[in-house]
Amino acid sequence: MVAALWPSCGVLLQALQILVYPGVGGSGSACYRCPLGAKRYLLTGNIVKLKEFQHKKVAVACNLPGTKETYFRNLEEKLTQNKLILKGELITLLHLCESRDHVELAKNVIYRYHAENRNITMGEFKFGPLFMRLCYELDLEESAVELMKDQHLQGFFSDSTSFSILMDMLFIKGKYKSALEVLVEMKNQDVKFTIDTYVLAFAICYKLNSPESFKICTTLREEALLKGEILPRRASCFAVALALNQNEVAKAIITCTNLNIILHMQLNMLENVIEILKNAIEGNLSKYVKRQVFSEKQSQEVNNKLEESTFSF
Incomplete structure (x- = not known):
């Protein structure tokens, strides 16, 4: 069921570009409405x-x-x-x-x-x-x-x-x-990673687009999750895009447990959003299988999106 609801790799990459660079291809502010491939800065001015x-x-x-x-x-x-x-x-x-x-x-x-x-x-x-x-x-x-x-x-x-x-x-x-x-x-110097670190790290790995960089990205992500750290959305987008570029679609889907909802909302695929949530809530799973968990922030975003739309169900 999940696979049937998942968009093609090309559509996913387009959605990821929208998520990482808001306004690209859309109605964002003029400063973001630039062609793909243009120079962009990953760090904000309050860091640099x-x-x-x-x-x-x-x-x-x-x-x-x-x-x-x-x-x-x-x-x-x-x-x-x-x-x-x-x-x-x-x-x-x-x-x-x-x-x-x-x-x-x-x-x-x-x-x-x-x-x-x-x-x-x-x-x-x-x-x-x-x-x-x-x-x-x-x-x-x-x-x-x-x-x-x-x-x-x-x-x-x-x-x-x-x-x-x-x-x-x-x-x-x-x-x-x-x-x-x-x-x-x-x-190696055991300097603590921050949100900015993960965004930069995954963006670098995405640009290198090699099996080695994919392995590094995957390892960093798994270590972060084991520590209970919440990865920023932009970092997850780079991780998913890299996985797709490396033809690791299965790992891309795993990475997108929560990002999946955001992607479908960006594509205005609200029927699929509801179907995914419905399956997560009503799915007949074994007690030994962990259910999908969606953050409170994402739940609120879904509610807001549905209220803004004319979609009826």
Whole structure:
């Protein structure tokens, strides 16, 4: 019965595109009404915070006593003389960098600072996101990946935001293999995954579209479910689309236990929605077979959709 109600793979992929990128092919806002394949950002502005970082850079430069060149020269002398690097000095430096050469100096200062403070973690300032935003602004993703994977800086990028910004940067530039390496590094360093992590991870695997990336996506999803984590809808969409591209239709259907309802609603297949819910409620299942469970949010969405429609039953 479920198989009969399931749309074709082509229709499913179209619906998934609508779910992941609202407004595509529909009546969404102008900013979303763009052709398929156009550049899209997986992270929101409140995570990347690039504008805030740029505004802060202007403020730091304006309030700097003396010139940038003098500040850079003083830090170079500190490195040469093996003097202690202060937290405030590194923060200021990261806000003053405007070129690749400046970032090279910042990298040397980061190595020194981390060596001096690697055992101090409680309440410490998180430099990782700051450095990633700098690399984001200057298109220096190679430098970001280099430091992220350097074992000498283990613990410096201990937050999920740093990894998310870097993966987003690489994703936008189409460097999906490098993005996957960053994801693996994040897992190896035991950094906690967030909602943004799963969206980025599954999107990267979807873009790679290989048996290996499908295996990684499936493993991450299963581990998340075992931990009791609720995966975001966008992440599930990427996982389903990847499964379909890999001709793993059965696994796509399993992944879509709840997403199935959303897909049919997006396609205005309300008769099928009701039939699926009816089978889930009235189905004559063994007590040893777990029934399908639909979230409260989805139930409310179904009710709203039915109220808006002219469908009668």
